[in-house]
Amino acid sequence: MNTKLVAKNPTAYHNYTIDDKIETGIVLSGTEIKSIKAGKVNLKDCYAIIKNGEVFIVGMHISPYEHGNIFNKDPLRDRKLLLHRKEINRLIGLTKQKGYSLVPISLYFKGSLIKVELGIGKGKKLYDKRQDIAKKDAKRKIEQAIKEKYRE
Numbered sequence: 001m002n003t004k005l006v007a008k009n010p011t012a013y014h015n016y017t018i019d020d021k022i023e024t025g026i027v028l029s030g031t032e033i034k035s036i037k038a039g040k041v042n043l044k045d046c047y048a049i050i051k052n053g054e055v056f057i058v059g060m061h062i063s064p065y066e067h068g069n070i071f072n073k074d075p076l077r078d079r080k081l082l083l084h085r086k087e088i089n090r091l092i093g094l095t096k097q098k099g100y101s102l103v104p105i106s107l108y109f110k111g112s113l114i115k116v117e118l119g120i121g122k123g124k125k126l127y128d129k130r131q132d133i134a135k136k137d138a139k140r141k142i143e144q145a146i147k148e149k150y151r152e
Contacts, residue, residue, distance in 0.1 A: 004109040006036055009043040012105045014129065018121035021105065022091075025082035026057065026116050031065040036114060038065075041107060048081065048102035048118055050092055055081040057104055057116065081116060094120060 012018065028036070035041065040063035048057050056078045083091075094100045105117045124132075 002111070005106060006039060006109065006114075007041045007043050007107045009046070009103065009105050011044060012103050012119055014124075014132070016101060016103050016119065016121040016123055017128070018103070018105070018119040019100070020120040022083070022087065022118045022120065023110075024055070024116050024118050026107075026114055027080040027082065028062075028114065032062045033114065035062050035065045036107070043104050043107060046104050048104060050088065050095065050102075053088060053092075055083055055088060055091065055102070055118075057081055060104065060107075081118070091120070098122075 042061040046057055046059035046061075048055055050056075058078050059076060060079060061076055091102065095102065100120050100122055103119045103121060105119045107114065107116055109115075
């Protein structure tokens, strides 16, 4: 199936070490879908939680649809994620025992359906973030040196 990326969480890989990913569906209203098609969605400060055996995404901002008037929902409301019971039980075990967090990584269309890629990972410490930044800088410098070498 063809997939079209709508939004990406820019801080997911910076703040978390993602060990596993899972694809989930999401429950939305009609005007929210129209706003997502227009690209008016933000995943920056959102996360997923498990309440009463169901998984919800918290803090995902979907801007109100301009022509939606009374049908628009709250832009920051909690939205339910669609998972099988086995998957939810596995996530409950991981988050309680090993201290993992559920982080939305991206929002995309898969055919006509909207899917959320949920990352399962641990929060990084400050020194881990510094090491990652140092690695990226070193890699960038190496690539620039290689480009300059071939230009000569």
